[in-house]
Amino acid sequence: MIPTFITRNKQIILYGIALAFLIILLKWLELRFIIMDRQMDIYVGLIAVVFTGLGIWLALKLRKPKIHTVIVEKEVFTTNNQDFIVNENELRKLNLSKRELEVLQLMAGGLSNQEIADKLFVSLNTVKTHSAQIFEKMEVKRRTQAVEMAKRLSIIP
Amino acid sequence: MIPTFITRNKQIILYGIALAFLIILLKWLELRFIIMDRQMDIYVGLIAVVFTGLGIWLALKLRKPKIHTVIVEKEVFTTNNQDFIVNENELRKLNLSKRELEVLQLMAGGLSNQEIADKLFVSLNTVKTHSAQIFEKMEVKRRTQAVEMAKRLSIIP
DNA sequence: ATCAAAATCACCCTAAAGTATGACTTTAAA
DNA sequence: TTTAAAGTCATACTTTAGGGTGATTTTGAT
Numbered sequence: 001m002i003p004t005f006i007t008r009n010k011q012i013i014l015y016g017i018a019l020a021f022l023i024i025l026l027k028w029l030e031l032r033f034i035i036m037d038r039q040m041d042i043y044v045g046l047i048a049v050v051f052t053g054l055g056i057w058l059a060l061k062l063r064k065p066k067i068h069t070v071i072v073e074k075e076v077f078t079t080n081n082q083d084f085i086v087n088e089n090e091l092r093k094l095n096l097s098k099r100e101l102e103v104l105q106l107m108a109g110g111l112s113n114q115e116i117a118d119k120l121f122v123s124l125n126t127v128k129t130h131s132a133q134i135f136e137k138m139e140v141k142r143r144t145q146a147v148e149m150a151k152r153l154s155i156i157p
Numbered sequence: 158m159i160p161t162f163i164t165r166n167k168q169i170i171l172y173g174i175a176l177a178f179l180i181i182l183l184k185w186l187e188l189r190f191i192i193m194d195r196q197m198d199i200y201v202g203l204i205a206v207v208f209t210g211l212g213i214w215l216a217l218k219l220r221k222p223k224i225h226t227v228i229v230e231k232e233v234f235t236t237n238n239q240d241f242i243v244n245e246n247e248l249r250k251l252n253l254s255k256r257e258l259e260v261l262q263l264m265a266g267g268l269s270n271q272e273i274a275d276k277l278f279v280s281l282n283t284v285k286t287h288s289a290q291i292f293e294k295m296e297v298k299r300r301t302q303a304v305e306m307a308k309r310l311s312i313i314p
Numbered sequence: 315a316t317c318a319a320a321a322t323c324a325c326c327c328t329a330a331a332g333t334a335t336g337a338c339t340t341t342a343a344a
Numbered sequence: 345t346t347t348a349a350a351g352t353c354a355t356a357c358t359t360t361a362g363g364g365t366g367a368t369t370t371t372g373a374t
Binding site: 254255256257279280281282283286287290299 | 319320321322323324325330
């Protein structure tokens with residue numbers, strides 16, 4: 001990221017200027033007070049304090065902020081769940097064949113066995129066989145139960 | 158928070174110890190090299206570097222991390238949509254009686270007419286009469302269609 | 315008190331759904 | 345290529361669902 005780079009460079013430039021200014025300040029102080037043995041402690045202490053402050057400022061300015069990301073999961077309830085996602089896991093568990101799933105989907109649409117047969121271009125008996133297989137695999141007794149279960153398991157919308 | 162307090166105090170104590178150690182180091186250096194005007198710069202520079210480092214370390218240790226809260230909207234697929242809201246509007250339109258709605262709800266649960274009759278303590282014929290009324294009012298032919306429609310209209314979960 | 319709607323139940327009949335079994339073909343995998 | 349699963353269809357039978365009609369009782373509103 002280019003803006004981040006510029007920002008960081010600016011900081012370094014600022015630090016350089018500050019450092020230069022501090023050196024000048026030190027030289028000035030050196031000339032002002034004739035440094036004696038006794039005054040040495042105060043001078044060194046001052047330098048220590050100033051540079052500690054500089055270090056703190058530096059660290060605060062240059063360091064990338066520690067971003068402690070708190071992810072808050074917010075539940076979004078979709079009233080009209082048009083973007084229905086099939087629960088592939090449950091679907092696999094049921095072990096329904098392609099044709100059986102088709103029949104189940106049409107069942108859920110409220111179609112009769114005859115209507116399903118017409119739609120799939122097969123005989124009524126075939127649909128009955130499929131539905132019998134579906135009920136066995138889903139461990140239900142009626143088509144209404146099969147549909148109810150399929151919806152609950154998110155196999156059909 | 159008490160642990161946070163202790164932690165912060167520990168840091169201050171450590172800083173104090175470090176500071177004391179540095180002062181001792183400075184005194185030792187002071188005695189070691191007879192500080193001359195020329196050596197002064199080096200000495201001061203060393204102090205500046207050390208205390209800048211100390212300041213940086215201090216800031217890094219003591220500063221509270223910036224907490225960046227990211228709210229992520231996550232779609233939650235509730236298998237048991239307990240917070241189901243009945244579409245009173247559609248329900249009124251259908252003009253179903255109390256009993257008819259009960260039968261419809263049990264139908265949606267995949268129950269047979271006989272099972273519904275047992276659950277409501279009425280005869281099978283009564284359930285048939287009710288269901289016939291339901292189909293007429295909903296303008297459907299089968300119970301599967303009635304259930305499908307009722308779910309679509311948010312009359313039942 | 316009256317009246318209509320709701321709720322109850324019965325009988326008969328048909329349609330649809332579901333069960334059981336067997337057989338044949340197609341398809342995909344070992 | 346063999347083999348199992350899937351898909352197809354049929355026949356016979358049982359169960360459940362649904363349609364039509366009529367009747368009685370309960371309930372709530374005017």
